[in-house]
Amino acid sequence: MSNITNVTDATDETVNFINGMTGYLNGFPDWVVAVLIIAFSVVLSKVIHFFIERHISKLTSATSIDVDDKIVETIKTPLYYTIILIGFLVASGYIKLPYYESFSVFIIIILIITAAYVVAKVIEILLEDFSERVLKKEKVEEVRSTIDVEAVPFIIRMAKLVIFIIAFLIIFQRLFNIDVESIIVGLGLFSVGIGFAAKDTFANLFAGFFILFDRPFVRGERIEIQGQVGEVVDIGLRTTKIKTLADKIVIIPNALMVSDLVINYALPRSKIQLREIYGVAYGSDVEKVIKILLEAADECDYIYKKPKPEVLFVKFNDYSLDFELRAWIKDYRENRARGAINPIIDRKFREHGIEIPFPIRTIYMGEERNYGNDNDKNNEDKKGNDKNDNNKNIKEKK
Numbered sequence: 001m002s003n004i005t006n007v008t009d010a011t012d013e014t015v016n017f018i019n020g021m022t023g024y025l026n027g028f029p030d031w032v033v034a035v036l037i038i039a040f041s042v043v044l045s046k047v048i049h050f051f052i053e054r055h056i057s058k059l060t061s062a063t064s065i066d067v068d069d070k071i072v073e074t075i076k077t078p079l080y081y082t083i084i085l086i087g088f089l090v091a092s093g094y095i096k097l098p099y100y101e102s103f104s105v106f107i108i109i110i111l112i113i114t115a116a117y118v119v120a121k122v123i124e125i126l127l128e129d130f131s132e133r134v135l136k137k138e139k140v141e142e143v144r145s146t147i148d149v150e151a152v153p154f155i156i157r158m159a160k161l162v163i164f165i166i167a168f169l170i171i172f173q174r175l176f177n178i179d180v181e182s183i184i185v186g187l188g189l190f191s192v193g194i195g196f197a198a199k200d201t202f203a204n205l206f207a208g209f210f211i212l213f214d215r216p217f218v219r220g221e222r223i224e225i226q227g228q229v230g231e232v233v234d235i236g237l238r239t240t241k242i243k244t245l246a247d248k249i250v251i252i253p254n255a256l257m258v259s260d261l262v263i264n265y266a267l268p269r270s271k272i273q274l275r276e277i278y279g280v281a282y283g284s285d286v287e288k289v290i291k292i293l294l295e296a297a298d299e300c301d302y303i304y305k306k307p308k309p310e311v312l313f314v315k316f317n318d319y320s321l322d323f324e325l326r327a328w329i330k331d332y333r334e335n336r337a338r339g340a341i342n343p344i345i346d347r348k349f350r351e352h353g354i355e356i357p358f359p360i361r362t363i364y365m366g367e368e369r370n371y372g373n374d375n376d377k378n379n380e381d382k383k384g385n386d387k388n389d390n391n392k393n394i395k396e397k398k
Contacts, residue, residue: 034091041087046081052076067129074121078114110172116167120160128151207254208237221266222332265332272332279320281355289323296344297327302337304328320357
């Protein structure tokens with residue numbers, strides 16, 4: 001809290017310094033001194049404003065970056081009115097206003113809020129310029145930065161929140177003479193209770209923070225989590241939204257994105273390997289099948305020619321010989337690769353007489369099995385009768 005005390009002490013020292021400078025005007029009436037102080041503050045503010053406009057702005061415009069121009073434009077107007085307000089604050093002490101204390105506190109509150117706004121705005125300008133440089137580097141060098149520009153708005157919001165909290169703590173200390181350190185301790189204990197009550201929400205918030213900085217994926221990349229495949233459309237502080245291939249939005253808590261297995265199809269490169277199993281009938285020429293699959297991959301426009309596709313004879317299946325085609329697709333977003341190569345393979349199989357097998361099953365019903373047993377029994381009885389008749393005929397001939 002020493003920083004808060006230093007800020008308020010700096011404000012008081014500035015006012016005391018100006019009061020000391022006005023000691024040369026002790027021979028004049030108080031109202032004259034007040035008018036002179038106000039006039040001096042107005043003239044001084046205009047001189048500083050003119051100097052910034054005429055010289056500082058020209059210097060910043062001559063540089064190759066525009067961040068300094070934005071900072072000068074941000075500071076220029078608040079500085080102009082701050083000097084005038086300080087002049088009014090000092091002058092009011094000579095006029096002996098009936099509500100001087102309230103008026104001085106009001107002026108100091110305005111100055112504190114103005115200072116907080118300027119600091120927050122400068123930080124925002126610097127961080128936005130940093131994110132623009134990161135994006136430009138990614139586009140020019142075609143590399144994926146280790147820092148996610150999605151995190152920049154979050155950092156800006158957090159920085160603004162901290163700055164204005166400090167500003168309002170200073171204001172509370174100034175208005176009510178409250179021990180700010182005790183307020184911070186109380187807020188800390190209160191936040192512990194809130195943390196236990198909303199641990200899932202805080203878990204998602206911290207997970208979102210880690211996603212933005214660790215960058216396992218960024219907006220526009222295709223990921224897969226728990227069977228859901230889609231492109232990341234938004235990374236929030238609590239949830240991540242992906243658009244599936246069916247054009248549906250799936251909202252996933254960030255805690256799940258951090259704890260579960262996530263497949264990023266965009267890393268390390270945008271190309272992806274296609275692996276498909278094709279079964280042919282037993283008795284097919286293995287070398288011919290491999291040649292046909294390689295020719296089909298070569299004719300498909302969505303498949304890279306280098307590295308070359310390859311075909312492996314992978315399995316003797318129950319009713320087929322299985323071959324695996326491995327080929328690289330130019331981009332993981334190309335969902336039409338399978339749909340493009342399968343008709344080519346089917347056509348070539350037909351041209352070369354390669355059969356694609358299908359399973360056949362023979363089902364015996366219960367009644368049919370009984371009939372079969374009865375027929376077998378009748379056949380055995382008939383064979384027995386024929387044997388007896390033959391023996392009888394042999395005896396009669398004798």
